[in-house]
Amino acid sequence: MRLPLSGLGWLTAGILVAACGGTKPSAPTGGGAAGGGITDLMKARGLSEADVAAALKTYTPTGKLDEYLTFASGGHSGQVIVIGVPSMRILKYIAVFTPEPWQGYGFDDQTKAILDQGKRFGKDVTWADTHHPALSESGGDYDGKYLFIGDKANARIALIDLADFTTKQIVTTELMVSDHGASFVTPDTDYVIETAQYAAPLGGGYADPKTDYKEKYRGGVVFWKFDKAKGRIDKSSSFMMEFPPYTQDLADAGKKVSDGYAFFNSINTELSWGGDMEGNPPMESGMSQNDMDYMHIVNWRKAEEVIKAGKFEMMGDMKVIRLATAVSEGLLYFVPEPKSPHGVDVTPDGAEIVVGGKLDTHGTVYNFAKMKALMDAGTFDGKDDWGVPILSYKDSIRGQVELGLGPLHTQFDDKGFAYTSLFIESAVAKWSLADLKVVQKLPSHYNIGHLLAAEGDTVSPDGKYLIAMNKWAIDRYTKVGPLLPQNFQLVDLSGPEMTLLYDMPIPLGEPHYAQMIKADKLHPVDVYKPGEDPITGELATNAVEGGKERIERKPDGVHVYMTAIRSHFTPDIIRVKEGELVHLHLTNLEQAYDATHGFAINSYNINVSVEPGEHSDMTFLADRAGVFPMYCTEFCSALHLEMAGYLLVEPK
Ligand SMILES: [Cu+2]
Numbered sequence: 001m002r003l004p005l006s007g008l009g010w011l012t013a014g015i016l017v018a019a020c021g022g023t024k025p026s027a028p029t030g031g032g033a034a035g036g037g038i039t040d041l042m043k044a045r046g047l048s049e050a051d052v053a054a055a056l057k058t059y060t061p062t063g064k065l066d067e068y069l070t071f072a073s074g075g076h077s078g079q080v081i082v083i084g085v086p087s088m089r090i091l092k093y094i095a096v097f098t099p100e101p102w103q104g105y106g107f108d109d110q111t112k113a114i115l116d117q118g119k120r121f122g123k124d125v126t127w128a129d130t131h132h133p134a135l136s137e138s139g140g141d142y143d144g145k146y147l148f149i150g151d152k153a154n155a156r157i158a159l160i161d162l163a164d165f166t167t168k169q170i171v172t173t174e175l176m177v178s179d180h181g182a183s184f185v186t187p188d189t190d191y192v193i194e195t196a197q198y199a200a201p202l203g204g205g206y207a208d209p210k211t212d213y214k215e216k217y218r219g220g221v222v223f224w225k226f227d228k229a230k231g232r233i234d235k236s237s238s239f240m241m242e243f244p245p246y247t248q249d250l251a252d253a254g255k256k257v258s259d260g261y262a263f264f265n266s267i268n269t270e271l272s273w274g275g276d277m278e279g280n281p282p283m284e285s286g287m288s289q290n291d292m293d294y295m296h297i298v299n300w301r302k303a304e305e306v307i308k309a310g311k312f313e314m315m316g317d318m319k320v321i322r323l324a325t326a327v328s329e330g331l332l333y334f335v336p337e338p339k340s341p342h343g344v345d346v347t348p349d350g351a352e353i354v355v356g357g358k359l360d361t362h363g364t365v366y367n368f369a370k371m372k373a374l375m376d377a378g379t380f381d382g383k384d385d386w387g388v389p390i391l392s393y394k395d396s397i398r399g400q401v402e403l404g405l406g407p408l409h410t411q412f413d414d415k416g417f418a419y420t421s422l423f424i425e426s427a428v429a430k431w432s433l434a435d436l437k438v439v440q441k442l443p444s445h446y447n448i449g450h451l452l453a454a455e456g457d458t459v460s461p462d463g464k465y466l467i468a469m470n471k472w473a474i475d476r477y478t479k480v481g482p483l484l485p486q487n488f489q490l491v492d493l494s495g496p497e498m499t500l501l502y503d504m505p506i507p508l509g510e511p512h513y514a515q516m517i518k519a520d521k522l523h524p525v526d527v528y529k530p531g532e533d534p535i536t537g538e539l540a541t542n543a544v545e546g547g548k549e550r551i552e553r554k555p556d557g558v559h560v561y562m563t564a565i566r567s568h569f570t571p572d573i574i575r576v577k578e579g580e581l582v583h584l585h586l587t588n589l590e591q592a593y594d595a596t597h598g599f600a601i602n603s604y605n606i607n608v609s610v611e612p613g614e615h616s617d618m619t620f621l622a623d624r625a626g627v628f629p630m631y632c633t634e635f636c637s638a639l640h641l642e643m644a645g646y647l648l649v650e651p652k
Contacts, residue, residue, distance in 0.1 A: 075509025150182025598633025
């Protein structure tokens with residue numbers, strides 16, 4: 001379709017034609033009498049009434065704020081994207097697993113230390129595949145305090161403090177080589193759940209799958225303990241539970257009646273490990289042989305007691321409940337789930353769990369009370385090869401809903417409806433939880449993966465809005481070469497029918513999942529306390545007060561205690577000798593909201609962002625003599641260009 005000329009374009013064109021003495025264009029000039037002007041604009045741009053209604057529902061005039069914020073994974077960028085709803089304006093990229101120059105993330109000592117926490121087997125990892133963000137919860141509701149996000153590629157979890165929207169911690173265990181069911185929080189954020197995806201020998205050692213897959217390959221889940229008082233994950237109080245190598249997939253925590261339990265699905269009870277050039281079927285068909293895989297049901301509250309009773313094995317730096325213990329202590333149960341399952345989503349009342357099977361046309365609704373009764377009575381259909389009890393499928397489900405092709409993930413609203421993404425069909429199915437009937441399907445463009453509704457993972461979803469997170473964009477945007485953006489489609493849930501409101505391109509990674517929170521639940525700070533280290537939240541050891549700037553030579557090198565305030569650095573000349581180790585301690589003395597300064601020195605890869613009050617430390621070896629301008633990289637004031645100085649490295 002040809003792109004219509006914008007309203008402003010018509011205005012400009014009209015003026016140009018008039019200036020050239022041409023005939024007056026019949027196109028509207030806009031801004032005239034309300035009725036006629038708008039009708040003419042609609043005609044000129046080829047807009048329907050529905051288009052205009054959608055525009056009116058999303059257009060957010062200057063100075064008006066959004067009702068919701070969406071936190072989306074930034075996919076391979078290793079970042080998190082913050083998006084206002086309904087405007088769909090991007091408000092921030094939060095640096096998480098990868099260096100990010102604008103925020104100076106990964107350039108100063110503080111944030112380098114955060115990235116160092118994410119090393120794997122001692123090696124730097126400079127990318128991530130961020131998957132599922134999870135907002136912290138109190139009583140099963142988003143509380144607006146923290147955000148967690150998993151890195152599928154490297155089995156890591158990051159913690160973002162929503163007091164300042166910055167990453168404070170990365171945790172990882174080498175017992176796991178990848179994750180997918182991460183991150184999901186328990187209803188009071190006691191634990192952050194990280195579930196392994198691709199099975200591997202526990203601890204990263206070598207084993208040949210041809211001979212040792214069943215014996216040595218394992219899955220598992222880590223329950224990362226969140227210390228609410230400290231606002232940090234506490235590895236020493238965290239624990240892992242070993243799973244059979246069934247390639248676990250998504251996860252969700254129970255809530256209300258199912259609180260204390262967590263649910264995981266798996267896609268490979270076939271124990272396929274690939275080998276398509278070694279006489280085996282490729283993984284995609286190898287893993288799709290069985291009609292049923294197993295949903296895993298874990299009693300994590302009981303597992304806590306088992307850990308307290310010392311019934312664990314220390315593997316590396318992680319307490320591990322071995323599979324045999326999980327079975328003997330009654331912590332792990334299976335129930336069959338059809339077919340190549342993906343999403344496992346607990347309903348807001350916690351009573352049921354919806355599973356989407358990629359190769360099944362149904363959503364399957366499991367009833368927790370039924371499963372609990374079977375577990376309590378010890379009534380099982382059998383056991384798997386590891387002795388894990390298997391509940392009866394037919395006695396565990398309430399029923400199935402005929403959804404369509406490729407059901408994946410399910411979200412909920414406040415009116416008893418569920419919304420399931422249909423990947424193969426490229427649609428969102430709206431269906432009634434009460435009678436398991438589809439009431440509407442809305443096409444998505446195209447290949448929808450996850451979807452999210454406002455407060456859609458909580459005990460009290462809001463309805464109102466849904467975002468379809470589409471993997472393909474094909475014909476939705478002006479062509480930009482073979483690599484296309486992802487397509488977020490905002491959907492209005494407020495009426496009886498879902499209506500599409502807006503297409504938003506996401507040109508960053510493959511944003512995998514997102515959550516949407518009411519904006520008024522968030523209360524970020526405007527500025528840091530003077531001299532604050534944002535990572536610790538404390539006064540930085542090397543914070544610099546105005547008037548106490550200085551350069552000191554110590555046994556470990558030159559320490560430069562600097563301040564920044566509009567529009568100068570003090571000192572603005574730093575003299576060091578070639579070969580000296582330089583420690584820059586920079587405090588932004590500003591306390592005015594938005595008065596950020598940057599600080600950069602060329603060739604030495606120094607580039608930080610110091611928000612008002614923030615203190616930042618930088619360390620580098622001045623191993624090349626020369627003259628290196630240093631300057632503020634944020635356009636902070638009229639004399640911003642003059643906010644500069646020199647690092648002078650005198651030759652030996
Ligand atoms: Cu996913």
